[in-house]
Amino acid sequence: xxxxxxxxxxxxxxxxxxxxxxxxxxxxxxxxxxxxxxxxxxxxxxxxxxxxxxxxxxxxxxxxxxxxxxxxxxxxxxxxxxxxxxxxxxxxxxxxxxxxxxxxxxxxxxxx
Amino acid sequence: xxxxxxxxxxxxxxxxxxxxxxxxxxxxxxxxxxxxxxxxxxxxxxxxxxxxxxxxxxxxxxxxxxxxxxxxxxxxxxxxxxxxxxxxxxxxxxxxxxxxxxxxxxxxxxxxxxx
Numbered sequence: 001x002x003x004x005x006x007x008x009x010x011x012x013x014x015x016x017x018x019x020x021x022x023x024x025x026x027x028x029x030x031x032x033x034x035x036x037x038x039x040x041x042x043x044x045x046x047x048x049x050x051x052x053x054x055x056x057x058x059x060x061x062x063x064x065x066x067x068x069x070x071x072x073x074x075x076x077x078x079x080x081x082x083x084x085x086x087x088x089x090x091x092x093x094x095x096x097x098x099x100x101x102x103x104x105x106x107x108x109x110x111x112x
Numbered sequence: 113x114x115x116x117x118x119x120x121x122x123x124x125x126x127x128x129x130x131x132x133x134x135x136x137x138x139x140x141x142x143x144x145x146x147x148x149x150x151x152x153x154x155x156x157x158x159x160x161x162x163x164x165x166x167x168x169x170x171x172x173x174x175x176x177x178x179x180x181x182x183x184x185x186x187x188x189x190x191x192x193x194x195x196x197x198x199x200x201x202x203x204x205x206x207x208x209x210x211x212x213x214x215x216x217x218x219x220x221x222x223x224x225x226x227x
Contacts, residue, residue: 045216100145
């Protein structure tokens, strides 16, 4: 079946760099997306990787290796406001149709 | 503010009842998605509509149904409610071209509590 795996929790200090990994098992892969969700808030889109390699957007970068079914989100110069849950997501196209699958999320705690 | 609106913000009801959640997508967006998020859980994709037609389906229960109207707003109907249906229900929309990675813009959600 289809699945995405992420660590449940990551803790880091302000100013540090943290990497959140995501491994996936799908068919008909259409790229890996990342979303951020603060407690009580709605998910917001962070990045997307359709091809292998690194995509950079400010302090956030995302990487994809399709051959390894693996990606990661890299957060640099951590700030307190980065404390949130981070979800990887794929559009999985199996059986002639597709659906969206989100990982269970990684809760990031940034310490002062 | 994503531009996606959802009503109501909170809903409290009893088991066995039926409720309707409403979503208005961003101006110009043709796709609407519905997700369920239970406490401390990830997002479960329920269903997607594109310009009034069902486009993709997730693990949506038979007790749940949705539709998208000509003005592109969407409604999610939940019937024969059970305690386990208590969750946050998000609606999202995306632009006609899909955008990079089919970026989805999420509404603020409707918190459903079934007592």
